[in-house]
Amino acid sequence: MQRWFEEQVSKMVEHIQNIIQKERMRDISLIILVGGFAESPYVQKRIQEALPDKRLIGPGEAGLAVLKGAVMFGHKPDIISFRVIDNTYGIRVCAYYQENLYPLEKKELIMGKWAVRDVFRITVRVNEDVPLVCKVTHKTKPAEKTSDILIYRTKQKNPLYITVQGCELLGKLVMTNDENISFQKQDIKTTFMFGDTELHVMSKNTQTGEIESLTLDLSK
Structure with a gap:
């Protein structure tokens, strides 16, 4: 089963690594995982292996976090103060x-x-x-x-x-x-x-x- 998602997960991990390497991201020590993929133990394991010095948090209902955020932004755009x-x-x-x-x-x-x-x-x-x-x-x-x-x-x-x-x-x-x-x-x-x-x-x-x-x- 894991082999079906190997390519997608590898690309995601690589993307996260590229972001973390940016100068403004170097002080980040905590990563919050949201979205449907975030609920997968395999995905969590792969990210943790790639970033052993980072702490990962998977909040409850991680799969709904993106949807909830979009709804909140739609009702109250100023919830985001900077981009x-x-x-x-x-x-x-x-x-x-x-x-x-x-x-x-x-x-x-x-x-x-x-x-x-x-x-x-x-x-x-x-x-x-x-x-x-x-x-x-x-x-x-x-x-x-x-x-x-x-x-x-x-x-x-x-x-x-x-x-x-x-x-x-x-x-x-x-x-x-x-x-x-x-x-x-x-x-x-x-x-x-x-x-x-x-x-x-x-x-x-x-x-x-x-x-x-x-x-x-x-x-x-």
Whole structure:
């Protein structure tokens, strides 16, 4: 019978080991097992063998714990006060050139100023604790009639460019700017709204009032 579940249990144990090895998890000494699998003595034995220095607790009705938690969250979302972000999120920007930050070959003359393209402007970093209601706003200036607001994520903590390996394009907002107003006088404010299982992103041209938004699933 145990052989039927060998592969699944091995993958689960490996996943737990990978999580425990993360820097923010190294001080964990107690693991609470929930879910249907948690009631299996075989699963408990395999986890304990893989993590002999950790104390395991299997609460009563472990199989119902996940369901109860989902129901509680549905009725009272603020029962969870913080969420640990599992990626670094941000947008692509054209940044002013800084000699101590960017290599010389990245330097370009853009709209009369020395700048660098494809810079990853960070909103939140991987493994940060984000409050249930969290808003982070970036302000950029348009350079032409339309502005593409590109949203990226990566497992890296401090990505410098959106072109580095591991950066993933999540979505795009297209803003239409007013050509009758100097682009230097227009601001585009892009706000990231965290808090639940989704990431809401809204961009607004503060001069024209135009708003574009999208919603991204953080669980994927």
